[in-house]
Amino acid sequence: MCRITKLLLLFSLVTVGCGQKQSEVFQSMKKKYASSGEIVLVEEDKYTIKNKNGELQIKKESRMETVVMRNFAINRVKDSYRTSDFATVTQHKAYSINAKNKKFKKTLSRESNDNADGIFYDDIRKVEITYPGIGVGSKKVLEYTTVFKDPRLLHPFLFIKDSPAETLRLIVEVDRSVDVEGRVFNDPDNTISYNKEEKGKQVVHTWEAKEVAPFTFERGTPALLHTEPHVALMIKSYDTKTGTVQLLGSVQDLYRYYWGFIKDLNSESDPAIVELVDRITENATTDREKVKALYYWVKDNIKYIAYENGYGGFIPRDAKLVRERKFGDCKDMSSILKEMCHSAGVSNVYLTWIGTSRIPYTYKQLPTPSADNHMIAAYIDKGEIIFLDATDSYSPFGMPSDFIQGKEALIGINENNFKVVTVPIQPSSKNIWQDSITINLEGDKIVGTGNFRLSGYNKVDFVRGLATLNEQKRFAKIKDFTLLGTNKYKLLDFNLKNEFEKDLPLESDYTFELANYLVVLDNELYINPFLKNQSTFEPFDADREKPYFFQNLSTQNHHLTVNIPEGYEIRGVPIPLTLDNKLFYFDASFEQSANAIHLSYQLKIKSNYIYSADFETWNKATQELKQYFKNTLTFTAKN
């Protein structure tokens, strides 16, 4: 993942002073926010965008005022901001004022690198401020100025904080000769007010939210930007003496910017690549086979290590360097893959920009570099587009990486042509988890054999999880995956197959024992045959608000055979059940043969998102499912 991911995280902290004494501020806030540890009095980002003789000068003044409301929050003595080559903080001021209006000016600040998100090296630095003198009623004030070098890389402003916020505000003061637009996302109730004011040669845009409740955590939500209100800024154009300079505003504009990063890529050929490509593709007879072989080679041989320094976060590196290093980031892997394919005579493989599922926008909704955070390659074969993401070592040819499903891809054809296409969401029929189990009831214990098969993303996720585990941890993971009944489950043996065969389903036979599950009375045995924990299919809490997100659509097919123990007979089997709604499908039935009971059931997730409007449907159906899962088989001793 590229630097944009990180830039998005740099929501600036900031604000506005008021003439009130801190003692008074604290008293008034205390009435309003009795239980909060801390409140944000104001956070403000104020952009000033000037057009100086055809050159843009962009700075952002940030200000954040936080008040410590309760005793336990005195430990929060630190704040931080980030600075980088593109958005350089030129100055900061930090101080605190206690509840008796005494000011503490001398703060500590410490800079460190901030290689988050799996990035090995970049230029983003974190500056951490420590405030002395913090007690209940203290106000922490942080102000800093950021200068932007690239007008296309402004920061979004998020209208949510971890603590309650009195005022959150974004101001853009801009020369009339500069066309700026702010787009508001995730604010269906219009909690963010907008005001535009013309002041002489300037226009002032203000977005503001008041009395904002803090961010609340809910399980399984999509990424933050999908749900939380924010404003994304773009400078669309500005006037110069010689005409208007178009920066952003349409996908064309964005693509022009991006083309500049790749136009000189791989301009020199690398004989070693030619030789390597020949070797890799020697058994391939069609273009498709060649692309597949090269794609798998890159997945298997180029490891993900990301250098995202400055424009290194945007410009892919030459294939030659990537080949020598045997590592690279998403752009580097795409670069070498494209170059290898071209070298193999397959020219319809293209560099492609895309947002992962963390990013909510289409290119039309936000045609700026914030709309994507990732690069892949796309192979267009007679109208069919195959998405090639070499950063995902385990996905098979023909399936995109799971985290780009449903996202728009910007395929760079040549200098003037590009395509925006949507990566298809892979149907649940491609992602199957199938399990067949036969059990015997021996005394008060269950012993059994099973076989599972995982295809599509079910396999990819599982194999990815295994990749870095030692023997014991692999065993533990397979045990957890095959677990039946309770944690008393004991895995005895397994034989994993096709772990590294990308095109084949992962498969394993296994044997197990399970004690303390069967209920044994004098002449009766009870067993609940729904041995798999289906915790995903639980009703939501009544106060859930945010959508639930499944990265993948998937299908589970379970088959269980319970051999009827010697000397016993079954006392009836449960009736079948089918549940079908827009969110999931469930179907179960029992059959009885001479010596065994057979249970088959299928569970299929049909929608990636469950929105609040569908919570009732979900809750009702999962409630029914839970009831059904309580069915018990009773075996009675024959007289």
Place this chain on the structure above:
Amino acid sequence: MKNTFALLVFVLLAATSILGAQDQQCSFLDYDFKPNAGEVPEEYKDEGEIVLEKTIKIEVVAEGEEVEEYLLVHEIIYVNSDEGIENNNKIYTSYGENESILTLKNRVLLKDGTVIELNEDDIEEEIDEETGNKYSYFAVRGLEKGAVIEKVQVLQNDPSFADRKLWFQGSAPVASFDFQLISPKHLVWKFKSYNGLPEVVKHDSLMDDRNVFTVQAKNLPEKNTTEKVANHDVHVQTLRFKLFENLITGARNFYNYNEFAQSFYDRMNNTIDKGGQKAVNKFFRKQKISGNEEDLPYLIENHIKNNIVYNKSFNQNKSLKDVVKNKQANIFDMLLLYAVAFKNYEVDVEYVFTTNRYKWPFDKEFETTGNLDEILFYLPDFDQYIDITNSTIRTPLFQYSLGANDGLFISEVTYKGKSKAVAKVKRIELPDMSVSRDSMFINVDFSAGIEEPKFSSRIRFGGYSGNNFQPIQDFVDKETYKTIMRDIGKNYSADVEDFNVVPKNGGVENLGKKPFELHITANVSDLLQNAGDKYLFKLGQLIGRQKEIYQEKERQLPGDMRYPHSYYRVLTVTLPEGYTVSNPEAGALDFKTVVDGNTIARFLSTPEQRGNVYQIEHVEFYKQSNFPLDHFESFRKVLNAAADFNKLVVVLEKN
């Protein structure tokens, strides 16, 4: 904290004064790659990752009036899996403010004979402004399966002879590990090998003017990190050494406790001035602390922790007056603040120095200031400890990682009007199991009908277990707190209907004062399954998920339960008129671990059926935190008994 407290009182190296010694030069400054490093012995070819050879040399040399220390790390690693590549393709070297890297070489040897050497331009550098530590790091070019990676690093180190530890086992197996300490002959060292590592061998004729001490270890497996309920880090093969004597100066017994204690004591007394005492008096006067005499330790601790933040890197305080003003304190500020506070309130104290037992237990057989990384106050009149750096803990609790361990207790004695420090190594006992006691009163009432069981539970979390929960309230918003409490509550009731949980006594303000409680009510018909004319009820689930050690091969490590603790549970099931439990004895369990006649762990579950009431009483306890390997089987049974009970299903039947 690298010998923080040792640095406080010692001007280290009178110890190594090399008066009279000749200038020497480090013997491995020209150390280079090994020829044929790429040859992988047949027996290791199927390994995913193995360290074929590892050499560490530490050389102490006399240069002029100074003593210098050099470190060589040479590794040859065979990498033959994706995991192996991921573990080795990013290399970080860290070194201190006054240290420098003399050699940083790296190469990759591919199967086909290609050799790829590190390009110096690839090396990035970073300084941690907080510690002053520096880092050099780079990504390794060209690494692929079947390759060998060879690293050579030579560093000039800050000499540090108080306590050196060398861990011979890591995340990958090691075929061969050679260690050497090369030292001038006038320096005498003490060594100790742990966990089966071979003893040090001294060679006095390998080098004319120097002694060479070596340890060689072969075929070391990777570190055991998978066993549950264990303290993994302290069971790896380790070499420990320290400087003991300088034959030239005649000085000996360096880093001993008595000198440390006296220096520390003097330093404390010299630092406390009248201004500081006044400031502390004022600090306590402003918000008077009041309460019973026996609560004094808690009151002092609570007042400080409610007002002064511990910030280990805060360096703006020149006096206690500043501490009170800035409301932040580093470890030394905190020490002084507590010392003065206790003195003002006439509470006798002992300073206790120890280690984190999960990193390295205090070894009383190996006397060195290296055992003195962590500090506690001990108040002998109250038999209580005060943990001065942890804001979310209150006496009688302190970080359990510091207890069940030995420590150096420094106290003051006065003889003929003169005061001095006395140092003694004693056991730091953790609060006994009655302090960390959870009690649960669980009621299931079927009076309204067999299919409508009403459940209520009152759980009281004592000691450490309550302490884990109490601070949560103060660190998250109200809605999130509700979610977390619901999740915790559901652990004690399964996912059920009409669920309601009311937490009591949450918040830092209740730490050490009131136990944390959860009051849960729910309809638990989800735990009921219909089986013909009978009902199966998953009663066991109501005690919550339990720790278990079900699936394990032969146990290698002793057990570690963190702290002594106990449980008392009463489960009461009121059945509808005419119903009984058909399998009442299913709830009966009794397991114990007895060491030398002393029962150190037990799980006893006693069911009883009276009329339409079925009741089970549980007593479960772990009297100590450590469980020896030779009693592990019985300990495992105790622990698993609770987890087994969690699966208990009772059969309800109409008479």
